[in-house]
Amino acid sequence: MRLLVPFGTRPEIVKLAPVVAELRAAGDDVVAAATGQHHDPGLTDVFYAELGVSPDIVLRPGDVAARRLGDIVGDALETVAAVRPDAVLVLGDTHTVPAYCLAARNHRVPVIHLEAGLRSFNPTSVEEVNRRVAAATASLHLAPTDLSRQFLLAEGVPAERIAVVGNPVLDALRLVGAGRRDPAERAGVLLTAHRATNVDDPDRLAQLVELVHDLGTQVGHVTFPIHPRTRESLRRNGLWDALTGADVTLTDPVPYGEMIGLIAGAAVVVTDSGGLQEEASWLGVPVVVLRRSTPRWEGVHAGSAVLTGLDAARALKAAVDLTDVATRDRIAAQPCLYGDGHTAARVVRLLHDPATARLLTFDEPDWVDSEPPV
Numbered sequence: 001m002r003l004l005v006p007f008g009t010r011p012e013i014v015k016l017a018p019v020v021a022e023l024r025a026a027g028d029d030v031v032a033a034a035t036g037q038h039h040d041p042g043l044t045d046v047f048y049a050e051l052g053v054s055p056d057i058v059l060r061p062g063d064v065a066a067r068r069l070g071d072i073v074g075d076a077l078e079t080v081a082a083v084r085p086d087a088v089l090v091l092g093d094t095h096t097v098p099a100y101c102l103a104a105r106n107h108r109v110p111v112i113h114l115e116a117g118l119r120s121f122n123p124t125s126v127e128e129v130n131r132r133v134a135a136a137t138a139s140l141h142l143a144p145t146d147l148s149r150q151f152l153l154a155e156g157v158p159a160e161r162i163a164v165v166g167n168p169v170l171d172a173l174r175l176v177g178a179g180r181r182d183p184a185e186r187a188g189v190l191l192t193a194h195r196a197t198n199v200d201d202p203d204r205l206a207q208l209v210e211l212v213h214d215l216g217t218q219v220g221h222v223t224f225p226i227h228p229r230t231r232e233s234l235r236r237n238g239l240w241d242a243l244t245g246a247d248v249t250l251t252d253p254v255p256y257g258e259m260i261g262l263i264a265g266a267a268v269v270v271t272d273s274g275g276l277q278e279e280a281s282w283l284g285v286p287v288v289v290l291r292r293s294t295p296r297w298e299g300v301h302a303g304s305a306v307l308t309g310l311d312a313a314r315a316l317k318a319a320v321d322l323t324d325v326a327t328r329d330r331i332a333a334q335p336c337l338y339g340d341g342h343t344a345a346r347v348v349r350l351l352h353d354p355a356t357a358r359l360l361t362f363d364e365p366d367w368v369d370s371e372p373p374v
Contacts, residue, residue, distance in 0.1 A: 001351060002029040004085035004109075006076070007055075008037025008096035011169070011275045014256060016091055017051035018171035019114065022344035026352065031083050033057040035072055035096045050256050051172065057083075069095050076103035087360055090134060091115050091168075093295075095126075098133035105137050110360040114347065115167060116141035117148030118274075118295035124197075131295070139360050142347060144338055145298055161359055165346040166339025169275055173282050174341030178260045180284040183267075183332040188220035189319065190266040191248075193290060194227035198272050198310045202237045208290075209234075209242045210312040215270065216247030219319050223262055225251045267323045270315060277305055282341075284332040286322035288315050298337040303330075 003023060007016050016032075023030050034055035057079060061071030076099040080088065088104040090097045091114040104111045113134040120128050135141065141157055143149045144167035152162050191212065198204050216222045226234075234240040243250065254262070263269055264283045269276055272290040277299055280287045287305040299305030306322065308314040321327060350356055365372075 001086045002031070002084070003112075004031050004033060004080060004083045004088045004100075006033040006035050006079070006088070006090060006096050006100045008035035008072070009094050010253075011273075012091055012094060012096065013051060013053065014172050014275065015115070015168045017053040018175060019089075019091075019168050019344045019347055020053050022348050023351075026348045028348075028351070031056050031085065033059065033079055033083075035059050035075065035099070036061045037068075037072060037094055037096050069099070072096060073099040073102065076100045077106060080104055080107045080109060085109060087112050087139075089114060093118065093127035093130040093134070095130065098130050101134050101137040108362075110139040110362065111137050112140045112142065112351075112360075113138035114142045114165075115144055116162070117143040117145075117150075117152040119148075119151045120293040120295040122293045125293075127295070139362065140350075140356065142350070144343075147298060163346075163350055165350070166341070166343040167278050168339075168343040168347075169278050170282050170336060170339045170341040171344050172256075173260065173279060176257060176260065178264060178283065180332065181264050183284070183328045186265055186267045186285070188266055189215045189222045190262045190269045190271075191215065191222050191224045192227070192269075192271045192273050192276060193310075194230055195272045195291070196229070198290060199227075199230045199233045202239075204310040205233055205237055205239055206242075207310050207312045209239050209246075211270070211310075211315050212243060212248050213246045214312060214316045215319060218316060219323060220247075220267055222246065222248040223251070223266070224248050225254050225259070225262075227253060267328070268319050270319060272310070278338045280304075281334075281338055282336045284334065286328065286331045288318045288322065290315060296338070302334060302337055303327075304334055304337070 005020055007013050020030050020032055032055045036059045059075045061068050080103045087110045088100050089112045090100050101111050122128055141152055141162045142165045143162055146164055149162050149164050193199055193208055212222055263279055268286050269280045270288040277287050277296045289305050289307050290310045292309040306318040308318050
């Protein structure tokens with residue numbers, strides 16, 4: 001197959017790198033396109049080098065936020081037309097996903113959606129909208145878990161078009177040899193926050209600063225790799241200096257391998273990231289989720305993740321509870337909830353199965369003298 005695989009953000013690079021590598025090793029013609037959604041080299045270039053996935057096409061949307069999505073959509077239309085793939089393989093829920101879904105359909109190219117079926121049930125979430133656009137346009141839905149499959153079935157997606165393959169972020173962890181540490185040897189807190197709903201809101205940002213101080217005092221030393229958006233907002237809202245005196249190490253975004261080491265060595269992860277919830281599950285580390293909903297309900301159901309929103313008091317209590325010795329050890333013994341690290345191989349087998357080919361074709365229906373199926 002000739003596949004176009006776009007990625008625009010750091011998590012997409014991490015998750016798609018092993019899939020691209022496996023497809024190419026199986027003989028597929030894969031064109032990887034960097035859409036430029038994340039344009040900071042610290043969030044992209046270092047990951048290309050570390051994960052061994054160099055884009056074949058590098059796109060440069062404008063820096064004006066109000067026009068950026070339009071630029072990505074325009075680039076997507078041109079790229080699909082130029083590459084002429086047999087299918088477009090997208091992952092997740094970034095703006096890159098609906099842009100390439102719409103572009104693919106405009107050129108009558110089928111869409112394969114990896115990490116399909118995640119649902120936060122949050123109507124204010126842009127990512128939720130992006131996921132639903134993918135669900136409406138995809139011909140093949142590659143779900144990470146059975147729960148994701150159930151969500152898709154409930155929305156009317158035919159069972160034959162859904163396959164549970166796991167999440168490819170775990171392939172990346174397996175390939176770098178990331179393993180669990182003795183929970184008694186883990187210490188401190190890994191904290192990340194980057195979502196606009198958290199860090200662009202001055203009141204929530206003040207809660208974040210309070211939380212950093214409280215975690216450092218009551219749980220352990222805090223390591224805080226700061227996303228460029230978060231750093232800018234802290235400075236813009238006059239809160240950067242408020243971190244002074246906290247038991248915290250502030251760093252720029254760190255390379256992939258270093259980040260995995262930070263997760264593995266932490267007593268608890270406190271984050272609004274989705275990918276970190278999955279990576280922490282692989283490593284047996286509990287997670288405080290600084291959101292009021294999550295598309296990754298498996299951790300919440302298993303008690304290894306707790307939703308708190310960006311509420312300093314609730315998040316602190318959750319972190320303290322999750323680092324209780326009995327709770328910590330129970331979570332450390334749980335199997336990973338999001339897959340086994342062999343997603344890429346399943347994707348290749350599925351796409352090479354002759355039965356899949358008929359799912360990746362579609363024509364305009366003809367309802368002349370007949371009724372649509374209901």
